[in-house]
Amino acid sequence: MIEVSKKCIGCAKCVPVCPFAAINMIDKKAVMNEACTLCGACVQVCPVQAITITREEASAKDFSGYKGVWVYVELTETGDKAQKKIKPVTFELLSAGRRLADELGEDLCAVLLTDKNHNYEKDLGAYGADKVYMVEHDELFEYNTDVFSTVIVGLVNRHKPSSMLYGATIQGRDLAPRVASTLYVGLTADCTALAIKDGLLLQSRPAFGGNIMADILAPNSRPQMSTVRPNVMKMAEPVLGRTALVVREPAKLDKSLRRVKVLERKIAHDAGAVKIENANIVVSGGRGMKTKEKFKQLEELSKLLGGVVGASRAAVDLGFKEKTHQVGQSGTTVSPKLYLSFGISGAVQHIVGMKASDVIIAVNKDPNAPIFNVAKYGIVGDAHEIVPKLIEALKKK
Numbered sequence: 001m002i003e004v005s006k007k008c009i010g011c012a013k014c015v016p017v018c019p020f021a022a023i024n025m026i027d028k029k030a031v032m033n034e035a036c037t038l039c040g041a042c043v044q045v046c047p048v049q050a051i052t053i054t055r056e057e058a059s060a061k062d063f064s065g066y067k068g069v070w071v072y073v074e075l076t077e078t079g080d081k082a083q084k085k086i087k088p089v090t091f092e093l094l095s096a097g098r099r100l101a102d103e104l105g106e107d108l109c110a111v112l113l114t115d116k117n118h119n120y121e122k123d124l125g126a127y128g129a130d131k132v133y134m135v136e137h138d139e140l141f142e143y144n145t146d147v148f149s150t151v152i153v154g155l156v157n158r159h160k161p162s163s164m165l166y167g168a169t170i171q172g173r174d175l176a177p178r179v180a181s182t183l184y185v186g187l188t189a190d191c192t193a194l195a196i197k198d199g200l201l202l203q204s205r206p207a208f209g210g211n212i213m214a215d216i217l218a219p220n221s222r223p224q225m226s227t228v229r230p231n232v233m234k235m236a237e238p239v240l241g242r243t244a245l246v247v248r249e250p251a252k253l254d255k256s257l258r259r260v261k262v263l264e265r266k267i268a269h270d271a272g273a274v275k276i277e278n279a280n281i282v283v284s285g286g287r288g289m290k291t292k293e294k295f296k297q298l299e300e301l302s303k304l305l306g307g308v309v310g311a312s313r314a315a316v317d318l319g320f321k322e323k324t325h326q327v328g329q330s331g332t333t334v335s336p337k338l339y340l341s342f343g344i345s346g347a348v349q350h351i352v353g354m355k356a357s358d359v360i361i362a363v364n365k366d367p368n369a370p371i372f373n374v375a376k377y378g379i380v381g382d383a384h385e386i387v388p389k390l391i392e393a394l395k396k397k
């Protein structure tokens with residue numbers, strides 16, 4: 001419920017920020033009409049805190065009106081007018097969402113916020129979306145917490161999905177908590193598995209430093225919301241020609257809603273280099289590589305194979321490789337075609353970041369190292385003997 005108290009001074013600052021044209025000034029007082037979605041944009045700008053939204057306490061109640069599995073469509077941030085692309089994590093989430101929606105007998109819907117649509121619905125449909133809720137507006141030219149969360153909260157209040165999935169990316173990790181806190185619902189971050197249990201979204205994620213898996217249900221609020229890291233869910237094969245229904249959603253967005261402006265973008269890594277999360281081959285090393293010098297052999301091996309170097313957290317802590325190359329729970333999740341591991345024990349926190357790789361080859365001196373439990377091929381041996389031999393063999397070829 002939204003209320004405007006006697007404190008309202010009739011300044012009308014709330015009127016332009018409402019994305020849904022839901023506020024009229026009547027007798028110098030803000031009055032909300034039926035278009036109000038409780039998005040909260042007006043609350044943020046009111047200089048005298050005259051507007052309050054009261055949300056119902058979570059309780060076991062009838063959620064039969066909440067239907068549909070939603071996936072937030074994340075686009076690349078180009079920083080210029082170049083065409084943005086849909087990030088692969090969106091297709092991974094649609095692939096997972098398709099399974100969930102089928103089991104629930106609900107629609108799978110993609111939620112797309114953009115300044116210009118480039119036929120995005122074609123790919124979203126091919127990856128399983130039944131519907132695309134599309135908001136097209138100049139103010140959506142780049143991701144912005146205030147603008148995007150306001151629009152999404154409005155859409156959720158209007159259409160009432162049963163669940164919503166976001167990539168656990170920089171953008172998703174910023175957006176999902178804002179939406180969750182505005183809606184007063186829970187959010188399970190960094191899920192590694194999603195399923196349906198008794199009609200609820202079963203969200204699994206590592207807990208207590210990755211030593212146990214927690215299964216989380218949110219029976220008392222809707223939508224059930226999760227973030228999932230890139231490369232965790234397997235991307236399904238697109239079905240070319242499969243189409244999604246496009247539902248265009250109107251939004252009136254005012255510049256004043258945007259409280260943060262991006263002045264400049266600086267790319268911290270080599271712009272031309274393949275990022276570890278996108279690599280087809282990852283050559284990873286751990287503490288067993290012993291020294292930074294010996295670890296450098298992996299760079300050479302990786303170059304010969306056309307791959308990217310990865311590292312365990314121990315290797316990163318020892319300064320063998322930069323943090324951006326760390327694979328695992330507190331690093332990056334990878335799912336290359338080939339993952340080579342040298343001198344990595346296979347702690348659970350490392351395994352969660354690479355177990356989705358197509359083929360894993362592990363080299364370790366210890367025959368009982370847990371890494372062998374996930375490896376397709378295991379070599380019990382000394383990495384310092386094996387790596388130079390591999391380099392030599394590849395050079396000969």
Ligand SMILES: Cc1cc2nc3c(=O)[nH]c(=O)nc-3n(C[C@H](O)[C@H](O)[C@H](O)COP(=O)(O)OP(=O)(O)OC[C@H]3O[C@@H](n4cnc5c(N)ncnc54)[C@H](O)[C@@H]3O)c2cc1C
Pocket residue numbers: 209210285286287288289311312313314315326327328329330331332342343344345346347348349350353363364365366369381382383384
């Ligand atoms: C909250 C939390 C988050 C974490 N996040 C991550 C994460 O994102 N990524 C991550 O990797 N870890 C993470 N860790 C740390 C993780 O628990 C392990 O400590 C770490 O993965 C161990 O790295 P390692 O396998 O390189 O080292 P070790 O466990 O010390 O293993 C070294 C291995 O090298 C083998 N070895 C030694 N010499 C040789 C040789 N000459 N040839 C072949 N094999 C040899 C040994 O037999 C051993 O198995 C996290 C921990 C916590 C608590």
